[in-house]
Amino acid sequence: MTREITYLEALREALQQEMRRDERVILLGEDIGVYGGAFGVTLGLLQEFGEERVIDTPISELCIAGAAIGAAMVGLRPVGEIMFMDFITLASEQLVNQAAKIHFMFGGETSVPLVIRTPAGSGTGAAAQHSQSLENWFVHTPGIKVVAPTTPYDAKGLLIAAIRDPNPVLFVEHKLLYKTKGQVPEELYEIPLGTAEIKRPGKDLTIIATTIMVKRSIEVAEILAAEGIDVEVIDPRTLKPLDKDTLIQSVIKTGKVLIVHEACKTGGYGGELAGVIAESEAFDYLEAPIVRLAGRDIPIPYNRNLEAHTVPQVEDIIEAARSLAKGRV
């Protein structure tokens, strides 16, 4: 049975159902109890599972990550929440030097099955320290998996898969997606990590987008369809490990690729996607240079217009896709 729920409700349902199924799953984070988390994802879970499994922590991000690691090493399945992705900087030592290394560095003798959930992205007027998209720092860290769902269906299935995965998983949520709706099955299901999805099939141009940009790119595809441009939209869903084959096959089919993400362009995930395509057999099928559309290389500004002007909007994607489809960049 499926029904329409929001992305936020899908995340909560994944946590709730997995906690009912598996006693080892615990939650750790700031204000996740009575308050329900800064965005409300964990609302009501304290009442159902109690303080032993829904642990309100002090404002100590480093120790949230560290506590998740230690708990994972003795058999629990912790899910930590970092209130804003910007604050993951405070937890980075534990995630980068500890969680990502322990399995390898100790010769595979122990593992760290944990999830860190965190909301990323701009568009809320929260300015430079509450709006960043820092996922690529962790893509660049062997030992961590990075997941970034776009739809409610993906949010639920990927979160369940992330909790069951034996590795540390960074689970990136986008604030502007929390209230978006979609069909979601009532039962538990997993979407395997490392599987991309073609969100809209097309033959003229491939757009590879992540998180909120997938949603915008689908809108763009519908608009351009009216102009006779048939756009294929692909969501990698898992940034690491990346399902390279789905991307490559699409580019072989369309011969043109536009990469869209919110994080700033320099050093962003788009560079990795472009590299994967350029190194692959799809290179020989490219009819135009690979195009990257990404956030400007600036901190997120406060002013509403400046903020919107910092990251790709629907109009920006239309313009880039149209130019590319017409063969000119």
Next chain:
Amino acid sequence: MPEKMDKRLKLQMLEMMTSIRAFEEKAEELYTLGKIHGTMHLSIGMEASAVGSVFSLHPEDLILSTHRGHGHCIAKGADLKLMMAELLGKECGYCHGRGGSMHIADIKGGNLGANGVVAGGIPIAVGVGLGLKKEKRDRIVMCFFGDGAANEGAFHEALNMAAIYRLPVVFVCENNQYAMSLPFYKGFAIEKISDRAAAYGMPGVTVDGNDLLDVYATVGQAVELARSGGGPSLVETLTYRWRGHSKSDANRYRTRDEIEAWKKKCPINRFSSHLLNTGIPQAEIDDVCAAASSAIDEAVAYAEACPEPDLEQIERGVYA
């Protein structure tokens, strides 16, 4: 308590300290010969802190160790052969040659790992404590760190969190007087690191870390408190490392006289004298030391015979 301790336990503790000393002296020799590469952090002179602390645990308890962790690992019961093989970077070492001296871990033996980041293990202890509290088997975790680590933010976050959840954790701060080159008095405006425990609402006590029986008794009280549900404690063991911080250290920040003065407070000699004074014959003490020494030679022979890791397997274990 010390007077009631049986002779066998005392001799085991002496053997353990001697074994740690012999292991590290041998490791240093192998480093000098170029058989061990990278670096290492020796705890020579600090053996009573490791042995006194770990001997107050049950075998099923857990520890988290530091970059200066050979002593903790050996005291927890590690196999010297697998340790030496790891220092030599061999496939049959504890971490299959992926960790080395700085990341020695003996997971099955309850050592959840040394740590290359100062204070890196302290937040992890909080999570281990959460897990152990939930399993309700009365196990505890002992978390070692040095004086330098007490000035990291991780120390503050972790001790606070361990205290508010009353976790079964014993924090053992081995104050060996120097955070690399920074002397204690330049890194702290307080007299004792254990005074900080009060700020977190847990007991804090400082002991002579070169007095094995004092460490054993004091840490033992903290262990019992943790095991009985009384929450965490902070124990500071005052000690001294005879060697440099690592192999790159030229000892520019301290005097030869200071080092020699601390060598006179050698924890092994001190405990041996105590044993002699309590009527244990010199011959028995000598036998224990000889046994420890021959075990090291066997470990080296084993390690040298082990194969190198297979280059084809270089990417093994990045993900579980």
